[in-house]
Amino acid sequence: MPVTLLSSKEVSSLPVYTVEADNLDACDAPKDAIAWARANGFSGASGRVLTIPGKNGAVVGAFFGLGEPDAANPLAAGALARHLPEGDWHFAAPPKGAELATLGLMLGSYAFTRYGKKPRNALRFAVPEGVDAGRVERLANGSVLARELINTPAGDMGPDALEAATRALASEHGATLAVTAGEDLLTENLPMIHAVGRAAEAAPRLLDLRWGREAAPKVTLVGKGVCFDTGGLDLKPAAGMLLMKKDMGGAANVLGLASMLMAAKLDIRLRVLIPAVENAVAGNAFRPGDVLNSRKGLTVEIGNTDAEGRLVLADAMALADEEEPELLIDMATLTGAARVALGPDVPPFYTDDEALAGALARASEAVADPLWRMPLWKPYLSRLDSKIADINNVSLDGFAGSPIAGLFLGRFVEKAKSWAHFDIYGWNPADKPHAPVGGEAQGIRAIERVLVDRYGSAS
Incomplete structure (x- = not known):
């Protein structure tokens, strides 16, 4: 720094x-x-x-x-x-x-x-x-890590490079990292991660970082790691691809948050899951109208290949859910609808845990890290109905895009005691005194405050 x-x-x-x-x-x-x-x-x-x-x-x-x-x-x-x-x-x-x-x-x-x-x-x-310099440095370093990863172009930050960055963070803090890649994703029952990433030159993979004592409360972070998003066969226009190096902003943010938590020696059993893929176009790309199997057992009809982030997240979240964590958090640059609703600076979050929602709102204000709670409006689930599969990955009318994406992810969470979904932008479109134009950490300082208040230090 x-x-x-x-x-x-x-x-x-x-x-x-x-x-x-x-x-x-x-x-x-x-x-x-x-x-x-x-x-x-x-x-x-x-x-x-x-x-x-x-x-x-x-x-x-x-x-x-x-x-x-x-x-x-x-x-x-x-x-x-x-x-x-x-x-x-x-x-x-x-x-x-x-x-x-x-x-x-x-x-x-x-x-x-x-x-x-x-x-x-x-x-x-x-x-x-009276200022805790160590805490300030932890927060700054975690935020800078997220910024660096997002700012790096996809040519230098593909799934393999994202794996290397995660491995470096694991090594720095004495964590372990397991990687499931390529055809092994099918063997390990992670079929939607494989389907989204199989058309790219770099093999799709799931990064699984673990840290902390095994008996500590389980906190699991899942981050969308779409290193570049062409939109797939539902191809984005050229203007829509210009910022798609930031589509792994969810992964970058959970790694920044993990850095903060591990540096603080929080008394948790931390798990970080990142489905790292590139949504590319090739002869073996998944198609609109395809039906994908998922780890959860739900079949998913593909209404749009450009809604790929929720697919890779769903497999990773289903895996996380099997462990019954005390808290499951996912972060993703998931929908343009969230930006239409709240702009680039205020990410919406979704949870049915009232205590967690209140804590996040208070922490957001205390640490100047804007967040705003939005509803998981259950009646909207019917908009994801499919005539041939258990669920579609998109609604057809374009309304309530961000809440509906959250509802889709909620279908893959069942056993976690508490879950929160963050639909972040991960980017500053204009200079701020504390942030230049470019990749940005959003929500992670507020989450860090909640977790530090809840779990404290292991030391």
């Missing part, structure tokens, strides 16, 4: 003065610095940074705008990582919500540099008093 957190303020570090909108008079900066701010039209607007020159022209500090108190972005300090000169810095006074401000600073320092883009300025920043 370009930002290094310091445990204490360095003698030579420079101050950052935080200023609420139109409230320069309340700032404890020197009078000549405040005069400089006024002369430059600095009013404390959210995210604005103004460096302060000394008598010899060297930078001696900076102002940072917090914006209106009732509309402030808790992560807006990410702008500092983009605009401060390299060096050592500290907050002149701890800002309100200091932990989120520190996290925003770290997240805002991220840049995807694999293909030549320059990194952000290297900063060292003193951790405000």
